[in-house]
Amino acid sequence: MQRMQRVAGAVVGSAVGDALGGPFEFGPEGAFSARFPAPGTGGEMGGGGGWDPGEATDDTQMAVLVAESLLERGGLDLPDVFARFQRWAASDPKDIGLQTEAVLTNGMPWDLAAAVHFQTTRRAAGNGSLMRAATSAVHFASAGREATMDAARRIAALTHGDRAAWEGTAVFHELIRVTLEDADPLDALPDILALVHPDHRECYATVLAPDWHPERATEPNGAVWPCLGSAVWALRTTTGFEDALRAAIDLGGDTDTVAAVTGGLAGAYYGLDAIPARWTRPLHVPLPGFGGRVLRLPDLLHLAHRLADRTGPDASAP
Numbered sequence: 001m002q003r004m005q006r007v008a009g010a011v012v013g014s015a016v017g018d019a020l021g022g023p024f025e026f027g028p029e030g031a032f033s034a035r036f037p038a039p040g041t042g043g044e045m046g047g048g049g050g051w052d053p054g055e056a057t058d059d060t061q062m063a064v065l066v067a068e069s070l071l072e073r074g075g076l077d078l079p080d081v082f083a084r085f086q087r088w089a090a091s092d093p094k095d096i097g098l099q100t101e102a103v104l105t106n107g108m109p110w111d112l113a114a115a116v117h118f119q120t121t122r123r124a125a126g127n128g129s130l131m132r133a134a135t136s137a138v139h140f141a142s143a144g145r146e147a148t149m150d151a152a153r154r155i156a157a158l159t160h161g162d163r164a165a166w167e168g169t170a171v172f173h174e175l176i177r178v179t180l181e182d183a184d185p186l187d188a189l190p191d192i193l194a195l196v197h198p199d200h201r202e203c204y205a206t207v208l209a210p211d212w213h214p215e216r217a218t219e220p221n222g223a224v225w226p227c228l229g230s231a232v233w234a235l236r237t238t239t240g241f242e243d244a245l246r247a248a249i250d251l252g253g254d255t256d257t258v259a260a261v262t263g264g265l266a267g268a269y270y271g272l273d274a275i276p277a278r279w280t281r282p283l284h285v286p287l288p289g290f291g292g293r294v295l296r297l298p299d300l301l302h303l304a305h306r307l308a309d310r311t312g313p314d315a316s317a318p
């Protein structure tokens with residue numbers, strides 16, 4: 001498969017998962033299958049819960065903000081990413097993570113806001129940095145394993161002071177990198193776990209083990225470990241993009257984010273052409289705070305192409 005099929009699959013797949021899962025957020029297990037019993041029949045991108053059909057939520061909105069910063073700044077400019085996040089958070093997005101909102105509005109500078117929040121609350125291992133990582137993952141993939149994991153940690157740390165969130169996001173970046181190289185991401189897991197910070201390796205080894213099931217999670221899937229574990233489980237236990245997303249959303253809970261992470265992995269794995277057109281057609285990503293712009297499939301594809309083109313001035317490692 002062409003690398004660009006996988007790159008576009010990751011970016012669009014994540015957005016599709018987000019939009020598909022949004023209406024089921026905080027719902028019970030099995031709600032997606034109850035509403036849409038048979039795969040492939042259509043109507044799934046139906047909106048609900050305050051979301052229009054095909055409308056992507058904060059997960060994809062933040063992923064686009066990261067992407068546009070990387071492209072416009074010619075590489076990783078952390079203060080610029082943080083400023084874009086703040087501008088977006090101040091523009092009343094329909095949804096924003098509790099932790100992300102607290103960090104972006106606490107008045108502290110970019111390099112202290114998340115750390116101060118974590119010191120105060122001791123709770124900062126949400127999935128909010130993992131959910132937005134598809135764009136940065138495809139951008140940094142060609143910089144190599146060390147560089148892409150390092151970039152993931154730095155971008156995660158803008159809003160999440162708990163290293164658990166950095167490590168989970170770094171694992172996701174590396175999973176995408178190996179998939180873009182035509183390797184099997186599930187086979188790569190032991191090697192990737194060896195690169196996780198020792199303080200967090202055991203937690204990730206547990207949720208990424210072949211016999212782990214989301215029912216064994218000790219936290220809700222709004223936390224970073226079960227969210228990543230559930231996405232990998234959905235990829236492992238299904239045989240196609242559509243079924244992977246159905247499995248992810250059927251877990252209930254933080255369905256948009258679990259499906260966004262699953263969609264990023266499954267999109268890279270199966271490629272853009274495996275994503276049903278009936279899901280990409282209504283897909284759209286509003287960008288509150290950025291002139292009322294709304295990105296659609298052609299815009300996301302253009303973004304994906306530019307992110308993966310590392311022949312430009314941003315070709316160096318972060």
Ligand SMILES: [Mg+2]
Nearest residue numbers: 057058059256
């Ligand atoms: Mg969301």
